[in-house]
Amino acid sequence: MMKRKLRWGALALAVATLAGCATTENALKDANALLQEREADKLLPVTNLSPYALALGRFGRMLDIYKAGDPVIYMQTRSILDATNLSSPLAGAEIPGDITEMVRTAVNRIGARVVYVPYHPDYLVSQAQLGAKFGVTMPDFLITGALTEFDRAIAGAGRVNSAGIEFGKGDGKVTLGGDIKRTAIYSALALDLNLVSFSTQQMVPQIQASNVVKVLNFSSEDNASLGFYGDAFGFKLEGKYLQGRHSAIRTLVDLSVLELIGKATNTPYWRCIPNGKPDPVVVENMRAAYNGLTPELKLGLIQVTLRKYGESVQVTQKYDAETQQALEKVYAQRYAALGSVDVMTWQGFEPLFFGVPMVWDVAQAPAQAPVPKGGSQAPAASAAGEKAGA
Template identity: 40%
Template structure:
């Protein structure tokens, strides 16, 4: 190849550089278009590989709605809903401040209100808005005040950034031109994987007595994944650098994680207060020993006839049309034996066994 031909190709490459770079400046073209496509495919891949917070809800059902279905069964005979109010649920870590990047939301109260409302008609949220009441009262409008039964308080109490982090990288390079640096190329790849942890604490106060409800609380944590993959390629010809760099970042939605934590914590808090098996609505959750113990104690505190009524009422939810007579007759015993056998409960039939009743109670069928 003649020097004239080589120089002409070099000039053509240099003259074409502005057009190549110009193509990078417009969305949908050049490197910007590649980056957009890479980002979308990268996020889709990570979503397939990493369970999203919301995907953990059992059978696709959100926890508050599932809890509402539980209450329709376990509080069927309650005609008055549980009236709930809350204090401001805020960030106690300080990381919601703009000076530190506002990594967390400042106020979670709206999320909590939404969670309580999603449970359904068995729980009713009462707004804690004094200005609203004052304005209506001044205008002469009639306004009845509903007193809440319980008051929810709490906050984001922990945000541990990068409790676990790993990174790896590799690169390689090559040079042409007899060491004169006329043509150089390099390629590299880096990856990082970081796990952070969020914690929310909620507690419950009884409004009438102005005291905290003992043993009723929710303190739940969730891990959030931040994954980064970086690849670069660059090539230099005659000192004029052409480069391509790709950085993909996948961050599980921190705000989605907080919303899910609020949902789970509200369900746990109210489930403990009402002594119902709320864990059936929380994926991968174990039975709550404190709730089961309360069920056992409440059952054993009854006289014999009332214990029989509780068993007859529970067996009704298993499909047995038994009169709630309080008499332990042959029909009641037969229904109890059949239910215990179908659930594979290995306990003797005894009206004095609180654990037997608790096992029957927490496994009452609930429609999906």
């Protein structure tokens, strides 16, 4: 008899506890707390920055250093759409169907040396009919591309931990149980971008970006139960974390635009990204360009590069004492581990070129105005060499 009273007493206490948690008053209290939290932290407008948005700004300041005196590059895009057809309402509209505006925003983040040229012919025609007059800027390059992959559940992992205990017999039988379940599923989104020369309408060889981002779908489930000889109660907690696909695509766009224009300008754009790795396309392009220069142009480029290190050498295209002293100083301070090198070879010049100091502080970045459109779009090494020989 005593056992039965204890059993029903414990069960009543548990039910009362659960019922108390589910009262209307408590529910309203929790709802108000959640609303206040969202109003304080979540509903205020914030800058929409991807992890690579700041890298695009750094890249713009890198161009101020590497491309000082070079013409502005004018860019335009064709429509960058979804090629997987998963943006269709019939497929659930799982991803955006048009990301052209994201690409435009990424290009415009770079700065004054890479200028985006909008293409809105209907608007211009309408304004022209009202008497407006426009100047026309022709782009140097077009960006083409599409969202090319969306693979659901390319990888997944799950784990379930369960435990149970049972004691007593007959009316005094008690069972305790619980389990913890965790599931993680990855999906993948891919974006392809290519660069097209506007004047020739040909793709620029090897200047493309093809990147993939993984999106995590994580769920958790916790269960517990307590039973007294057939009468039982329990609770269940569930949680789910799903990374936003639109936000993941913006990250993908910012990274891909950085890579595309970094390759097009032959600059070490990977230095703008934490733990970035050298791009073999840029390294090979610069190696071929440097090896194709005459000794005089090589010396001119070396002197121009030394000036970017803060050395006050004159661009004479001659291996004078001033140039020799500046080289010895820079290599001793920064590249002493390389030992003796010949800067007239690419192996000796490569660390000097790719290691130019970068000042990411906007206030201290070189304030050199870009050259208006009209100059030639020469490779980085050739342009610097020609400037040195002027």
